[in-house]
Amino acid sequence: MALHIYNTLSRTKEDFTPLRGKRVNMFVCGITPYDYTHVGHARTYVTFDVVARYLRHRGYSVFYVQNVTDVDDRIVTRSAESGTSWDELGNTFLEDYLETMRRLRVSSVNLYARATEYIPEIIEQVSGLVEKGFAYQVDGDVFYEVDRYPSWGQLSRVKQEKLRAGARVEVDERKRDPRDFALWKAKKPGEPTWDSPWGPGRPGWHIEDTAITITHFGPQYDIHGAATDLIFPHHEAEIAQAEAFTGVTPFVKYWMHGGFVVTKGERMGKSLGNIVPVQDALDRVEPEVLRFFLVNTQYRGPIDFTFEALDEAQSAYARLTEALGRARGEREDASKGKSPGDAELRKALKNATQAFHQAMDDDFNTRDALGALFQLTTAFNTAVERGLSQTVLQAYLDAFDVYGRVLGLFRTPTGVSSDLLQGLVRLLVGLREAAREKGDFETSDRVRKALGDLGIELQDTSKGPRWRLT
Numbered sequence: 001m002a003l004h005i006y007n008t009l010s011r012t013k014e015d016f017t018p019l020r021g022k023r024v025n026m027f028v029c030g031i032t033p034y035d036y037t038h039v040g041h042a043r044t045y046v047t048f049d050v051v052a053r054y055l056r057h058r059g060y061s062v063f064y065v066q067n068v069t070d071v072d073d074r075i076v077t078r079s080a081e082s083g084t085s086w087d088e089l090g091n092t093f094l095e096d097y098l099e100t101m102r103r104l105r106v107s108s109v110n111l112y113a114r115a116t117e118y119i120p121e122i123i124e125q126v127s128g129l130v131e132k133g134f135a136y137q138v139d140g141d142v143f144y145e146v147d148r149y150p151s152w153g154q155l156s157r158v159k160q161e162k163l164r165a166g167a168r169v170e171v172d173e174r175k176r177d178p179r180d181f182a183l184w185k186a187k188k189p190g191e192p193t194w195d196s197p198w199g200p201g202r203p204g205w206h207i208e209d210t211a212i213t214i215t216h217f218g219p220q221y222d223i224h225g226a227a228t229d230l231i232f233p234h235h236e237a238e239i240a241q242a243e244a245f246t247g248v249t250p251f252v253k254y255w256m257h258g259g260f261v262v263t264k265g266e267r268m269g270k271s272l273g274n275i276v277p278v279q280d281a282l283d284r285v286e287p288e289v290l291r292f293f294l295v296n297t298q299y300r301g302p303i304d305f306t307f308e309a310l311d312e313a314q315s316a317y318a319r320l321t322e323a324l325g326r327a328r329g330e331r332e333d334a335s336k337g338k339s340p341g342d343a344e345l346r347k348a349l350k351n352a353t354q355a356f357h358q359a360m361d362d363d364f365n366t367r368d369a370l371g372a373l374f375q376l377t378t379a380f381n382t383a384v385e386r387g388l389s390q391t392v393l394q395a396y397l398d399a400f401d402v403y404g405r406v407l408g409l410f411r412t413p414t415g416v417s418s419d420l421l422q423g424l425v426r427l428l429v430g431l432r433e434a435a436r437e438k439g440d441f442e443t444s445d446r447v448r449k450a451l452g453d454l455g456i457e458l459q460d461t462s463k464g465p466r467w468r469l470t
C-alpha cells in the first residue's frame with residue numbers, strides 16, 4: 001500500500017512519490033530562539049520527528065533540515081528589552097530548545113541550520129531577485145515585488161483584494177504594493193548587521209529558509225513542514241522567492257501543516273499569553289508521557305491541552321507500558337515450548353502490525369496507530385493469563401520495539417530494558433527467594449521494599465516470583 005500525505009497545496013491526500021527515488025529532502029521551519037520552548041512547539045517538532053522516523057522505517061533515506069531563525073525582529077526587540085546581546089540571547093534559548101528536544105526524544109533532524117551562517121547565500125538570492133526584476137531597493141531596504149509573481153496566493157488561497165486591504169493597516173509608503181515584503185532590512189541603531197550590496201543590514205525572515213534549502217537541496221525538494229499559522233505569508237513568500245529565483249516549479253512537492261495546541265478553545269501562542277512551557281508539563285509527567293499525549297492525535301487536528309488531559313494520557317500510556325513490563329519480567333522464566341496463549345497473541349500481533357502501518361500510511365495517523373497498539377495490549381493481557389512461550393513473549397517485545405522506534409515511545413524507564421538491569425533485578429529477586437527459603441524475612445522484605453522504591457513491584461505467584469515496572 002502506498003503512503004498518502006495531505007498536501008496543503010492541493011488540499012488533498014496524495015500518493016507520496018519523492019522527486020528522486022527513495023531519497024527524501026525534508027525541511028521544517030524551526031524556532032526563533034527568544035523565549036522558552038512551549039507545548040505548541042513541542043507538538044510541531046514531535047510531529048515531524050515521527051514523520052521522518054516513519055519515512056526511514058519505510059526505507060526512505062531522509063535528509064531532514066530545520067532552520068534556526070537566530071536573527072529576527074523578535075530577537076532584536078527582546079535583546080533591547082533585556083539588555084542581553086542578540087547572539088547571547090539566541091544561544092541561551094537555542095540550548096533550551098535542543099535540550100527539550102533531546103528529552104522529548106526528537107532525534108531525527110540531520111542539520112540545525114542557523115540563518116546567520118547563510119548570509120552569503122541570502123545575499124546571492126536577494127541580488128538574483130533584484131537582477132531578475134522581482135525585487136527593488138529603497139534606502140538600503142530590498143522588497144519583493146509581489147505583483148511580478150503571478151502565482152502569489154496559490155498555497156494560502158487568500159483572495160488578493162483582501163490581502164491588499166489587510167496590508168493597508170501598516171502601509172510603508174516606500175513599497176510599490178502593500179503586499180510587498182522585505183528581503184533585506186537596512187541597518188537600524190543597535191541591530192546586528194552584515195555588509196551587502198545595498199549597504200549594511202540584516203536578512204528578512206522568509207529569505208532565510210530559501211537560502212538554506214536551496215543550498216542543501218537545490219531548487220526543488222520533497223517535504224516542507226510547519227504549523228498551520230506559517231502558511232501565510234511565510235510559506236507563500238518562500239514559494240515566490242524560490243520559484244522566481246530558480247525558475248523551477250514546484251519549489252516544494254508536499255506542503256505539510258500541523259494543527260495547533262489549544263487551551264480553552266484558543267490557540268496556544270505567545271501573542272495570546274496562554275502558553276505552557278514544556279518544562280511545566282514535564283514537572284507533571286515524564287517526557288515520554290508528554291510525547292504520547294502529543295502523538296495520540298492525528299497531526300492535523302487540534303489538541304486541547306489541560307493538565308487533566310495530561311494525567312489521563314499518563315494512565316492510558318501506563319496500560320501499554322505495564323503490559324510491556326510484564327512481558328519483560330516473564331520472558332526469562334517462560335516456557336520454551338508451545339503455550340496455551342501463543343496462537344491467540346500471534347494472530348493479534350499480525351493484525352496490529354498491519355493496522356499500525358495502514359494508519360501511518362494514511363497521512364501519519366498516529367491516533368489510529370496507537371489504537372491498534374491498545375487493542376494488541378488487550379489481547380496480550382488475556383493471552384498472558386493463559387500462558388505464553390518465551391518465543392511469543394519475545395515477538396511481542398520485538399513488535400513494540402519497532403512501533404517504539406517509529407513513534408519515539410516505549411523506552412522509559414530506559415535502563416530497565418537493558419540486559420544489565422534485567423540481570424540485576426533477576427539477581428535481587430533470586431537472593432530474596434533464597435533469604436525467604438531460609439526464613440530470613442527481614443532481608444527478603446528489605447529487598448522487596450527497596451525494589452518497590454525503585455518502581456519495581458514483586459508479586460509472589462504459584463509459579464514463583466514475578467516482577468513488573470510500576
Ligand SMILES: [Zn+2]
Nearest residue numbers: 029030209234
Ligand atoms: Zn520558516
